[in-house]
Amino acid sequence: MLVERVKGLQALGVLTDRQPAFITRRDLVELNDELQRRLGGGEGGYLYQVKVEATAALSIAHMIELIESQGPETLEAFIEKSLKRMAMEGSRGHKSILNDPLFIEARKALRSCMATQNPKVIELVKVLEGQLQAKPDSRLIVFTQYRDTVNALLKALNNNSRLKVERFVGQGEREGDPGMTQEQQREVLEKLRNGETNVLIATSIAEEGLDIPEVDHVVFYEPVPSEIRYIQRRGRTGRRVAGKVTILIAEDTVDEAFYWSSVSRARKMKRIIGQLNRKLPELLKEKTKPTITLMDYGQKAETTTPTMQPLQTQPTTKKELWKPEILQTKGVSQALKWLIENLPETTVTIEEVVKLAYEEQGFEKPSVETAIWRLIQQGQIYQPEPGKIRKV
Structure with missing residues (x-):
C-alpha cells in the first residue's frame, strides 16, 4: 500500500529522487511539514491534491510501524479511534485509505492476527515471570509508547496470578x-512502593520527573530511536543496587532500526561527554591578568586592539522535496476519460x-x-x- 501511495506522490512530481520503496517515514513527515508551510503561506492549486496523498501515505507508514512494533491490537485501536474519526471529519486522505481495496484486504488479515497471541506478549x-x-519481591516497569498498547498489555497480563499489574x-x-489524575498516579506509585503492585505498565510519563520507586527490572516493550529516552528508561533501575534492562525486538521490523539508532546515539553522546570532561579543566583555568599601573597606561594606550574576525560559516542547503517546474500533469482530464x-x-x-x-x-x-x-x-x-489494475 505504501509503495503505491508513494508512486502516486511521484506522479504528482514530489519525492522523485529515489525509488518508492526507499522513501522513509521521515521523508513523508518533512513533506507534510513543507506542504503545511506552503499552504499556510497562501499557495494552493495542485498542492491540495499533494497534501491529500501525503497525508494518506504518512498514515499508512504509521500503521506499518504500529503493527511491527506494537501489535495488531494497537493498530486496530488506531483504525477505530483515529483513522475512522478523521475520515468522518472530512479528511480526504483518510477516506481514501478506508476505501482502498488493499486496505480492506489488510484489515481482514489484521483481524485474523488478533485471534493469535502476539509473540511479543508471550x-x-x-521475562516478567x-x-x-x-526474586519474588521484585518490582518491574514495562515501558511502551502508546496508551492503546498499555491497555492491551493490561488485559493480557491481568489473567496471570503472579503478576499484580497497574497502568501508569x-x-x-x-x-x-481520559488519562490519570495526579491522585490516581500517586496511588499507583504507592502500591508499587509497598508491594501491592509488582508490575507497572507505563508510557513516557514514567521516564522522568516523577518520584518512581526503585525497580529491579525495566522492560522496553519496543525500542525508542531517541538516545535521551533510551537513557531515561534505563535510568529507572540500578540506582542503589544492580538492576536489569530487557529490550523486546521483533526481527526484521522497525524495532531493529530503532534499537541500533538509539544505541549508536547514546554511545556518541557518551563519547562527547567524555571529551568535554577531559577538556573542561583546561577551559576553566583562569588566566591571571597583569595589574595595570599609571606607568603602564601610556604603553596600553599605544597598543592596538586586535579586531575580531567574523566566523566563516558554510551556507546551509535546504533539502528540496520537489521541483514544481518538472511537474507534468497536462492532459490528466483526457487521460481519465x-x-x-x-x-x-x-x-x-x-x-x-x-x-x-x-x-x-x-x-x-x-x-x-x-489519472x-x-x-x-x-x-x-x-x-x-x-503494479496491476483492472476496471471495477
Whole structure:
C-alpha cells in the first residue's frame, strides 16, 4: 500500500529522487511539514491534491510501524479511534485509505492476527515471570509508547496470578482515554512502593520527573530511536543496587532500526561527554591578568586592539522535496476519460496501460499515472496487487 501511495506522490512530481520503496517515514513527515508551510503561506492549486496523498501515505507508514512494533491490537485501536474519526471529519486522505481495496484486504488479515497471541506478549510474560521467580519481591516497569498498547498489555497480563499489574499514563485526554489524575498516579506509585503492585505498565510519563520507586527490572516493550529516552528508561533501575534492562525486538521490523539508532546515539553522546570532561579543566583555568599601573597606561594606550574576525560559516542547503517546474500533469482530464473508456476488464500492469496510452493518444507517463491514481481513490479501478489494475 505504501509503495503505491508513494508512486502516486511521484506522479504528482514530489519525492522523485529515489525509488518508492526507499522513501522513509521521515521523508513523508518533512513533506507534510513543507506542504503545511506552503499552504499556510497562501499557495494552493495542485498542492491540495499533494497534501491529500501525503497525508494518506504518512498514515499508512504509521500503521506499518504500529503493527511491527506494537501489535495488531494497537493498530486496530488506531483504525477505530483515529483513522475512522478523521475520515468522518472530512479528511480526504483518510477516506481514501478506508476505501482502498488493499486496505480492506489488510484489515481482514489484521483481524485474523488478533485471534493469535502476539509473540511479543508471550516473551514479555516470560521475562516478567523469570524475574519474579528469581526474586519474588521484585518490582518491574514495562515501558511502551502508546496508551492503546498499555491497555492491551493490561488485559493480557491481568489473567496471570503472579503478576499484580497497574497502568501508569499521563493526565491528558487521548482519543477517548481520559488519562490519570495526579491522585490516581500517586496511588499507583504507592502500591508499587509497598508491594501491592509488582508490575507497572507505563508510557513516557514514567521516564522522568516523577518520584518512581526503585525497580529491579525495566522492560522496553519496543525500542525508542531517541538516545535521551533510551537513557531515561534505563535510568529507572540500578540506582542503589544492580538492576536489569530487557529490550523486546521483533526481527526484521522497525524495532531493529530503532534499537541500533538509539544505541549508536547514546554511545556518541557518551563519547562527547567524555571529551568535554577531559577538556573542561583546561577551559576553566583562569588566566591571571597583569595589574595595570599609571606607568603602564601610556604603553596600553599605544597598543592596538586586535579586531575580531567574523566566523566563516558554510551556507546551509535546504533539502528540496520537489521541483514544481518538472511537474507534468497536462492532459490528466483526457487521460481519465481515455482510461474509463479503454481500460480492459482483465487485470493488466500499469506499465502496459501507460505504454498503450502513449502509443494511441500520446499521453505522457505522469499524466496517465496520475489519472490511474485518482481512479483508484474513487473506486473506479481495482488494484488486486501492487503494479496491476483492472476496471471495477
